[in-house]
Structure formats: structure tokens, C-alpha cells
Amino acid sequence: MVAMMAIRRRSKAALTLASPQPVMGSQPNEAAISVSDLSIVFDTARGEVIAVDRVSFSVTRGEFVCIVGPSGCGKSTVLNAIAGLEMPYEGAVTVDGRPMRGPRPDVGMVFQQPHLFPWKSVRRNIAHGPRMLGKSAKDAGAIADGLIEMIGLTRFADAYPHTLSGGMQQRVAIARALANQPRVLLMDEPFGALDAQTRTVMQDNLLALRSRINATVVFVTHDIDEAILLADRVLIMSAGPGRILRDLAVDLPRPRSHAIMLEPPYLALKKDCLDLIRTEGQRAFDQARER
């Protein structure tokens, strides 16, 4: 059971985009994200649901960490707490040493659906955050153009979201999250709604992008292949109430591509994960049926 039950529902606070802020006292190897004894309980018609039960982990600056686990185990809830979207919680969540008490401009988020402004072009979607922070149209446009080039959509800079494929829209969503140079980028199954082929392309894109962005990344996925391909570390969560079952280092060389998935060290890591995930997936399924 969680240590305290005084915590309740999620807040609906909106994410805002802002310019990066100087962070005092940060060193290259210190924890960028620290989650300590995090517990979150929801009040529901069926009573209290313990979504997250005393989860602790930290993420070093520049590290890419994937969280995997069965549906309903609390992955999004943990990520939302790091984003400052899940309040109140029990325990401590800090980014760059400062407690998360609400959305912050240095923490960017990408969701499963791109949620672009349909009435704005690609360029204006990406420039929106910097504009909101008082950048001139020229400066915001220059930031957007740089990111559009980086995500390979130069030809579509003036296009509107509904004219883009799902994968292209998600690339714009990633660029929009990067427009304010977040120190921490949180991604909640960002490729989950894409077809398998587009997903593969997006994974390659993200691998290439990673060397060009200077952000610490926490990436939630159901897909163990995606997790091992992208991550420096994989955190495997148990069926609800969510706990961290395994913290697995992915010591595979970079740069990586999908070819790595055929190599013995990769397969050994995957084998390590699969039994654990299968057992937990079955437990989550049984729990949902019984509840």
C-alpha cells in the first residue's frame, strides 16, 4: 500500500511553452530528473485506485530513459507527474533540483496524438511557443525554420496540419516541443498511433535528432524493441499499482539503427525483458477483468 492516501485526482493544467531558463548549480552528471517515493492515488466511482506506488528513479542529464509496462500500470501518471500535470502527489519529483509543482517551460511534452493547431501552418505551430514568450515574429520564425529543417519538412513549412500524414504531424509536434529548447523532453507513446512502417522511420528520425538536441528524455512505450533501440536505460514497471520492477542498462553502441536488432547483445537484452513483461501483462489483464 502507498505510504499515505492523502493524494487525489489529476489536475487539468495546460502545458505552456516558454523559453529555456537558466538553472542554477547544474553539473553535467547530476540527476536531471529525480523521482523519489512517488505515490499517486485517484478517487474513482469504484473507490481509490493506487496508480503509482512508491516509485523511485533518477535520470542523469542527457540520458534517454524508456519506461515500459502493461496498460494501466501508471506510466502516463508518472510522466504527467514529472511534467507537473499530475498534482498533488505523495513523494518528491524534481527537475534540475527544483520540485515540480506545475507545468514548467524547461520541461516539454509530446503526447500520442499531435494536438496541433489546425488553423496554423507548420511554421506557425512551431513558432507559437516562442511567440507566446515574447519573441519577435522574425526570431520565432527563424527558430521554427531551423526545426523544420531538422525534422525534414522544409517543403511543408506553409502547409496546414490536416494536409500532413500522421507521422509528419507527429514530427511537427516534436519540433513544437523543442522550440523552447526544453532541458527535459517527456514523450508519452509518441509513435503509438502510427503504422509500423512510419513508426520505424520515426524511430530512426528520433535517433538522428537525439545527437542534435541537448535534452534529457523520458519516453513511454509499450514496445520493448522501441525501448531497447532508443534508450540508454529501460525501466520496466509492474502491473498496477505501478512499481519499477527492473532498471536495465542498454549498453549498446551508438549511433544505432534498426540493424542492431539482429545482433546477439540486443537479442540477449530483449530476452531479459520479455518474460518479465509477459508475466506482468497477464497480471494486468487479469486485474482489469477482476476489478
Ligand SMILES: Nc1ncnc2c1ncn2[C@@H]1O[C@H](COP(=O)(O)OP(=O)(O)OP(=O)(O)O)[C@@H](O)[C@H]1O
Ligand atoms: N484521471 C484519472 N482518474 C481515475 N483513475 C485514473 C485517472 N488516470 C489514470 N487512472 C488510473 O490510474 C492507473 C494508471 O493509469 P495510466 O494512464 O497512468 O496507465 P498507463 O500505464 O499509462 O496505461 P496505458 O499503457 O494504457 O496508457 C489506471 O488504473 C487508471 O485507470
Ligand SMILES: [Mg+2]
Ligand atoms: Mg498511458
